[in-house]
Amino acid sequence: MSFFKNITTKPWERKGVIGGLEPEGAFESANEKVALSIFLVVASVVFSLFTVGYFLRMELPDWRPLSEPSQLWFNTGLLIASSLLFQWAKNITQRADDKNLRLAFFGGGVLAVLFIAGQLMTWASLQEAGLFLTSNPANAFYYLMTGLHAAHLLGGLWVWSKSSIRLLSGEEAAELKLSIELCTLYWHFLLIVWFILFALLLNT
Amino acid sequence: MAYVPLADSDHETEMHHPHSFVEKYVWSQDHKVIAIQYGGLAVFTGVVGLVLSLLFRMQLGFPETATFIDPSFYYQAVTMHGMIMVVYLLTALFLGGFGNYMIPLMCGARDMVFPFLNMLSVWVFLVSVIILMASFFVSGGPTGGGWTLYPPQTNLAGTPGHDMGIVLMLISLAVFIVAATMGGLNYVVTVLQYRCRGLTMMRLPLTVWGIFVATLLALFAFPALLVSAIMMLFDILLGTSFFMPAIIESGTPLDHNGGSPILFQHLFWFFGHPEVYIVALPAFGLVSDVLSVHARKNIFGYRMMVWAIIAIGGLSFIVWAHHMYVSGMHPYFGFFFATTTLIIAVPTALKVYNWILTLWEGDIRLNAPMYFAIGFIFTFIHGGITGLFLGNVVIDLPLSDSYFVVAHFHMVMGVSPVLVVFAAIYHWYPLVTGRMFNEGMAKLHFWCTFLGTYAIYLPMHYLGFLGVPRRYYALGTTDFIPASAQDLNTTITIAALFVGAAQLLFFINIIWSLRNGPKAESNPWGAASLEWQTPDTPPVHGNWGASLPTVYRWAYDYSVPGAAEDFISQDTPENSEPQKDS
Numbered sequence: 166m167s168f169f170k171n172i173t174t175k176p177w178e179r180k181g182v183i184g185g186l187e188p189e190g191a192f193e194s195a196n197e198k199v200a201l202s203i204f205l206v207v208a209s210v211v212f213s214l215f216t217v218g219y220f221l222r223m224e225l226p227d228w229r230p231l232s233e234p235s236q237l238w239f240n241t242g243l244l245i246a247s248s249l250l251f252q253w254a255k256n257i258t259q260r261a262d263d264k265n266l267r268l269a270f271f272g273g274g275v276l277a278v279l280f281i282a283g284q285l286m287t288w289a290s291l292q293e294a295g296l297f298l299t300s301n302p303a304n305a306f307y308y309l310m311t312g313l314h315a316a317h318l319l320g321g322l323w324v325w326s327k328s329s330i331r332l333l334s335g336e337e338a339a340e341l342k343l344s345i346e347l348c349t350l351y352w353h354f355l356l357i358v359w360f361i362l363f364a365l366l367l368n369t
Numbered sequence: 370m371a372y373v374p375l376a377d378s379d380h381e382t383e384m385h386h387p388h389s390f391v392e393k394y395v396w397s398q399d400h401k402v403i404a405i406q407y408g409g410l411a412v413f414t415g416v417v418g419l420v421l422s423l424l425f426r427m428q429l430g431f432p433e434t435a436t437f438i439d440p441s442f443y444y445q446a447v448t449m450h451g452m453i454m455v456v457y458l459l460t461a462l463f464l465g466g467f468g469n470y471m472i473p474l475m476c477g478a479r480d481m482v483f484p485f486l487n488m489l490s491v492w493v494f495l496v497s498v499i500i501l502m503a504s505f506f507v508s509g510g511p512t513g514g515g516w517t518l519y520p521p522q523t524n525l526a527g528t529p530g531h532d533m534g535i536v537l538m539l540i541s542l543a544v545f546i547v548a549a550t551m552g553g554l555n556y557v558v559t560v561l562q563y564r565c566r567g568l569t570m571m572r573l574p575l576t577v578w579g580i581f582v583a584t585l586l587a588l589f590a591f592p593a594l595l596v597s598a599i600m601m602l603f604d605i606l607l608g609t610s611f612f613m614p615a616i617i618e619s620g621t622p623l624d625h626n627g628g629s630p631i632l633f634q635h636l637f638w639f640f641g642h643p644e645v646y647i648v649a650l651p652a653f654g655l656v657s658d659v660l661s662v663h664a665r666k667n668i669f670g671y672r673m674m675v676w677a678i679i680a681i682g683g684l685s686f687i688v689w690a691h692h693m694y695v696s697g698m699h700p701y702f703g704f705f706f707a708t709t710t711l712i713i714a715v716p717t718a719l720k721v722y723n724w725i726l727t728l729w730e731g732d733i734r735l736n737a738p739m740y741f742a743i744g745f746i747f748t749f750i751h752g753g754i755t756g757l758f759l760g761n762v763v764i765d766l767p768l769s770d771s772y773f774v775v776a777h778f779h780m781v782m783g784v785s786p787v788l789v790v791f792a793a794i795y796h797w798y799p800l801v802t803g804r805m806f807n808e809g810m811a812k813l814h815f816w817c818t819f820l821g822t823y824a825i826y827l828p829m830h831y832l833g834f835l836g837v838p839r840r841y842y843a844l845g846t847t848d849f850i851p852a853s854a855q856d857l858n859t860t861i862t863i864a865a866l867f868v869g870a871a872q873l874l875f876f877i878n879i880i881w882s883l884r885n886g887p888k889a890e891s892n893p894w895g896a897a898s899l900e901w902q903t904p905d906t907p908p909v910h911g912n913w914g915a916s917l918p919t920v921y922r923w924a925y926d927y928s929v930p931g932a933a934e935d936f937i938s939q940d941t942p943e944n945s946e947p948q949k950d951s
Contacts, residue, residue, distance in 0.1 A: 167708035173676060176571045177667065180943035183572075188564035196482045200558045203588065207550060209593040214639070218386060221609065227627030246553065298607055302627065307607040309600070 182241065201347050205354050208317060210360050215313065216365060219306050221324040223369060231303040232368050234290050240283035247276035248356045258342040266338050270345060274325045281315045303369075310362055316356065321351045323365060386910060398484035400469045405801075406464030407552075410602050411797075414498055415458035421446040431860020432843055440842040441529035444513030447840070448530075448599040449501075450559045451516025451536065454931065455644060456545060457501065459786055463651035464549065467793060468556045468580045470801070474900035475577050477565025477918045481555045481909045483836060490555070493548035496542045502891055504537035512538045515840065517637060519629050520582075520612040524605055525620060536605060539598040546591045556584045565899075567920035571675065572939070574898045574924040577670060578675050579654020582682040583647045590643035590686070597636035604628065634696055638689035644780055652789040653720055655719070656742050659792045660724055662896045663739035664731030665935050667925035669723045677716035684713040686923060687873030694762050695769045703762045710760035714753070721750060722852075732928060732935070736894070737811035741792035741939040744819045745785050752781025755830065770840070773833025776826045784822045791875065796878065800900060803907045806882040808876055817871035826862035828857045897936045931943045 171190055183189050216301050222228065250273035257266045288308065291297075298308050328344040338345075387393040396401060425446040427435040432820040438446075453634035470486065473480050481487045512530035514523030522528055523535050530538075540649045564573070600611040604625070612633040644654060653674075661668040668674060690698065690706040726878045733739065741760055755777040769841035791814070798806050836849055844850055844858075844924075892901040918940040926937040 169572055172679075173672070174571050175672060176569070177925070180922050181918060182567040183569050183920060186564065186566055189569045191564065196562050200483070200554045201802050203554055203557055204550075207588050207592060210589050211596060213763070214593055214596040214636065218600065218611070218636065221632050221635075222629060225627050225629060227610075227641055294543060295554065298603075299609055299624070300612060305603065305611065309603065313599075 172256050179268060181182070195343055197343060197347060198201065198350070201350060204243075205351070207258075208354070209358075210364070212313070214308075215306075215310055216361070219365065219369075221305070224301050225302075227301070228303055230369060231291075231296065231301070231302045231307055233307075234287040235246070236283060236287050236290070237363060237366075240280050243280040243361065244282060244356055244359055247273050247280060248349075248352045249346075250276060251352045254345050255349040258338045258345050263338045267332060270348075271329060272331065274322060275347075277322060277325075278320055279351070281318060284311050284315050287311070297298070307366065310366075314359055314362060317358075318355055321355065324348060324351075374832070379429040385600065397497040398480070400473050400481050400484070400486045400487060401801075401908065403465050403487050403491050406463055406467035407469055407494065409604055410491075410495060410498060411466055412459050413462035414453055414501075415462070417502075417674070418450045418453035418458060419872070421450040423454070423866060425450070426862040426865045428842065429689065430859045430865075432457045441510070441513060443842045444515070445511045448513050448516050449505075449511050452542075453501070454783065455516065455658045456542070457498060459648040459782075459790075460549065460644070462546075462790060463648060463786070464556065464584055465494060465552055466579065467576070467651060467655060468584065469798070471576050472580060472869055473563070474903065474908065475574050475898055475900050475924075476560060476913060477568055477913070477920060478559060478563035479913060479917070482558045483555050483564055486551050487555050490548045490552035491553065491575060491907055493544060497544035497548060500541035500544060502539055504534045504541075507533040507537065517632035517634075517641070518601070519632050519637075520601060520604065521614060521616055521625075521627075524601075526614065526618070533720075536602065539602050539605075540712075541594055543598050549587055549591055553584045556580060557588070562727065565917045565920060568899075568939075569934050570921060571672070572923045573636050574654070574659040575671070575674055575678070576651070576654040576898075578678050579652070579657075582678050586643045586650070586682055586685060587647045590640045590647065592634050594639035596630050597633055597640070601633065601637075605647050606857075607786055615877045621712065631696060634693050635690070637872050641692060642689040643685045645909070646681055648782060648786050650747075652680065652786040653678065654791045655793040656745050657720075657721060657727075658896075659738050659789075659796050660727050660900065661896050661925055662796070663734045663736055663742070665729050665734065665895075665927045666727055666731040666928055667923075669726035669729075670719075671720055671923070671925060674723055677719050680716040681713060684709060684716075688713055691760055691765070694702075694765045694782060707762050709759055711757065714757055714760075719755060721753070724920065734894075736795075737806070737808055737815065738894075740790045740797035740812055740815040741788045744815060745792065746789040748788060748819075748822070749785040752777060752779075752785055755779055765837075768833055770838050771819045771833040772839050775839050776829035776833060779822075779829075780826050781856045784826065788818070788830070791815070794879070796894065797900075798882070799906070801907055802883055802886070803889050804884075804886035805888055805889050806878050807892065810878045814871060814874040814878065817874065820866055821868035821871060825861050826867065828861055832857060875912050892938075895934070895936045897938050899939050900939050902940050 174318070177200060194202075250269045254266055254269035257264065257269060261326075288311075291304065296304050298305050324344070325348055328341055328348065331344070332341060385786070386398060387399070393399075398408070399405060422465075423437075424438060428438040428443050445620050455798045469481070472478075509532045510530050512518065512523060512534035514528050514530070514535060516816045518535065518538065524531055560573070560577060562733075597612075600609075603609040604611055604613045608624055610625040610628035612630055613623070613628040614630060615626045616623050657668050657674060688706060690702065691710045694703055694706075705853070727745070759768060759774065759777055760925070795806060795811055798804070807825055832854060834850070835854055836856055837844065889906060891903075891906040894901075899918060899920065902918060903912055919940045920941050921938065926932075926939075926940055929937055
């Protein structure tokens with residue numbers, strides 16, 4: 166309600182300082198987290214539009230549904246485990262305790278790399294079965310959407326690798342708290358996106 | 370490079386003070402330098418767009434003389450003109466240029482939240498412009514498929530630039546979107562998080578509100594363009610059929626099959642209509658501030674203005690299909706979009722009334738920026754009302770492919786924002802450069818531009834009513850177009866050449882005044898908003914000296930009864946207002 170309360174105030178009537186040192190209406194989260202949250206909305210719009218395109222294109226007569234490689238279930242398991250490890254790493258930093266931090270954080274990233282490798286293997290198996298990008302729009306959407314999801318994960322891995330180098334060079338967990346928290350948020354987001362994409366691919 | 374912690378810790382910022390020329394002006398992280406870089410590059414690109422328009426107007430006005438313009442070049446020039454003006458000039462100038470300059474200053478911040486990302490944004494924008502311009506030099510030239518890039522036509526052999534031109538255009542757009550997203554995240558987070566003490570959202574100048582909401586629109590609308598660009602690149606380069614239907618080209622069936630061109634149109638216009646307001650909302654904000662300062666009156670209905678900006682922003686996402694009435698759609702679908710289109714006119718009209726009521730009984734100072742701001746009200750009402758015609762399906766269908774549409778959107782989306790750009794540049798020129806421009810020359814520039822653009826676009830409405838089709842290289846002879854239509858086309862071209870040449874007045878003025886203009890006082894217009902209250906004019910790196918300002922009031926305390934001066938700046942404490950001697 167505060168948004169509506171704020172935009173109905175009459176600014177010409179009230180003089181003087183409003184709010185404390187921080188201006189009224191600013192988020193208490195770190196600026197980086199605010200920016201990432203907005204970016205996640207932007208990325209959601211991108212994935213949603215591809216999904217809308219998928220549904221509209223599906224209506225046309227040349228669509229031949231693709232039977233998804235069963236390996237996707239295994240890959241999904243990898244991504245879930247990756248997200249869980251990131252969550253573990255985040256919990257560790259919040260307890261201000263370094264124990265197992267490297268295991269959790271590196272493990273999370275490595276599982277994400279394995280997930281991408283697994284996705285590439287599904288591409289290879291589709292190619293072997295003669296299901297190429299241009300054979301059918303359903304195939305094209307499969308390659309496009311899994312590729313786009315993997316590209317987002319690669320972006321996350323780039324940030325993860327920078328944080329990993331800092332962790333290896335001996336930085337304290339407290340200094341990496343924000344980076345690890347943001348990585349975790351991003352990983353959970355990409356996991357949810359993957360659940361939606363996977364459900365979409367399975368059911369159509 | 371040295372990181373210098375601030376004396377005050379209001380924001381936990383570390384200033385990155387530049388030491389060399391390169392750090393200061395090339396790889397700069399200062400929002401003001403980045404704003405000039407963004408703005409300069411956008412204006413350069415805009416000049417290319419302007420010259421292209423004059424070239425194709427030569428073909429329309431003097432087809433016998435302009436024999437050097439062949440049909441291919443004509444379509445390429447029209448296409449590149451459209452895309453350059455909408456995306457690379459206006460979007461980049463309003464968000465990257467004005468957004469960068471104004472947001473930190475008007476919010477009382479030292480810089481953007483993420484200065485490095487901000488610098489990256491302008492350099493990625495440069496890459497997108499280079500890719501765009503490269504398309505002039507590749508085989509086949511730039512794309513000539515129209516700025517809407519509709520497949521399948523854009524990708525077929527009959528269309529100029531169907532090979533490399535369209536690929537470079539799509540890549541350039543994708544790169545631009547990356548730049549705009551990096552900048553956009555910065556602008557939004559800065560407005561939310563870096564406002565100085567006491568500066569509530571409802572105390573922000575309307576400029577910041579306009580740019581803030583427009584940036585949100587850009588962040589959420591550009592993905593649609595990105596998605597359509599990626600899918601179209603797949604169609605062209607990898608042979609998929611997202612948009613390309615089964616089609617026969619020069620007697621040979623192409624490999625594509627079953628794609629949906631209408632899907633592209635939906636995606637494109639889901640971006641395309643918010644894009645109109647990505648350009649318009651910053652213009653609304655800037656012009657509100659210029660009008661208020663030079664009328665020495667608070668903006669009329671500040672809250673309504675903010676609500677209107679938010680309402681327009683929201684509604685702009687549900688009107689897109691009014692660009693597609695002629696593509697064919699279910700009548701209920703058309704009815705829905707006609708209704709939303711008419712509804713969006715309500716907050717827009719509200720803003721126009723409020724601008725006029727701001728002028729009402731104001732102590733109007735007819736300075737050059739005010740000329741342009743008042744000129745904008747005229748052109749915007751004009752372009753807006755023709756928009757109401759076109760929003761209705763039954764009126765749109767006969768007019769859609771005619772010059773009436775060209776006249777409408779150039780009045781509302783070309784001339785109107787550009788007049789605001791000039792108003793804003795003249796208004797903030799003393800702040801940015803520390804010099805005054807030549808007032809007489811600026812007013813001459815206004816009259817040439819204002820009357821000149823009317824001479825271009827008023828007759829174009831009439832051509833539209835006659836049924837003269839847009840997008841045609843030459844009209845040929847038809848029964849329904851009288852020979853006098855060609856005379857009108859010639860007149861329009863002469864007016865366009867005149868307006869194009871008149872812009873030299875602007876460039877000469879602002880470049881000459883950089884060195885030779887009289888030194889500007891720190892707040893020459895007597896404005897109340899924060900950007901004019903910096904200790905130095907122009908503001909130096911870090912903007913605010915030792916400590917950040919504190920805000921005690923809104924940005925529009927003009928002509929307050931009893932006050933000694935006719936404005937009270939935002940950082941004047943409430944109990945220390947200078948009073949008139951009684």
